[in-house]
Amino acid sequence: MNKTDFIKRMIGVPWVNRACTFAGCDCWGLVTLYYRHVIGEEIHHKAGYESNRDFLTCYREEVVFWKRETLPVESGIFVGYIGNVAEHVGLVVNGMALHSRGFNGSVRLDKLRVMEKVFTKVEYFSYASHRNSESAR
Numbered sequence: 588m589n590k591t592d593f594i595k596r597m598i599g600v601p602w603v604n605r606a607c608t609f610a611g612c613d614c615w616g617l618v619t620l621y622y623r624h625v626i627g628e629e630i631h632h633k634a635g636y637e638s639n640r641d642f643l644t645c646y647r648e649e650v651v652f653w654k655r656e657t658l659p660v661e662s663g664i665f666v667g668y669i670g671n672v673a674e675h676v677g678l679v680v681n682g683m684a685l686h687s688r689g690f691n692g693s694v695r696l697d698k699l700r701v702m703e704k705v706f707t708k709v710e711y712f713s714y715a716s717h718r719n720s721e722s723a724r
Contacts, residue, residue, distance in 0.1 A: 588624045590662075590680055594696060597685070602692040614676045617687045617694060618664055621678055622714070626662060630714060653712035659699055663713040667706030677702070679711065 588596075596609065597620070603611030607619050622630045630652070656663060659679045667675040677686025684702045687694045703709050 590625055593621060593625045594680065594685060597694040598696060600687070600694045602687045602689055602694070612687050612694070614687050617685065618676060618678055621662075621680075621685075628714075652715050654715055656711045656713055659711045660713040663711055665699065665702055666710045666712065667702055668708040668710070670707055675706065 597612075597617065600609065601611045602613055603616075604613055605616070606612045607616030609620070612620060619630060622628050653664065659665065659682070661679060661682070663679050664676050665679055665684060666673050667677075675686065675688060677684050677688075679685075679699065680696075682699070684697045684699050685694065686697070686702075699709075
């Protein structure tokens with residue numbers, strides 16, 4: 588599946604806490620699905636994530652597999668903070684933010700600038716084993 592097909596398939600898919608399917612997903616589930624179906628890579632995905640552990644605990648255990656970048660990286664992720672607390676994660680695709688946000692929300696595509704305004708701070712990351720292969724595409 589290519590990026591365009593994935594985006595078309597996912598836009599409007601309902602946000603479901605700790606879900607990782609084409610029928611429903613949360614923010615991390617969306618990242619996992621993208622890497623699985625577009626990149627063809629299984630990213631590190633903590634088993635406890637789907638057993639309803641809180642986002643911050645899961646984030647702390649997963650972020651060690653990602654490298655912080657100064658600017659957005661295509662097929663990388665952004666992490667949105669409220670104060671000093673990581674609250675949300677999404678993908679950087681085609682220079683935009685693809686993300687699944689909040690209760691009664693769904694997957695949507697927004698400008699990265701919107702994410703930078705919604706959150707106190709936004710950080711960008713690339714997946715450790717993926718960043719070298721992306722530049723070859």
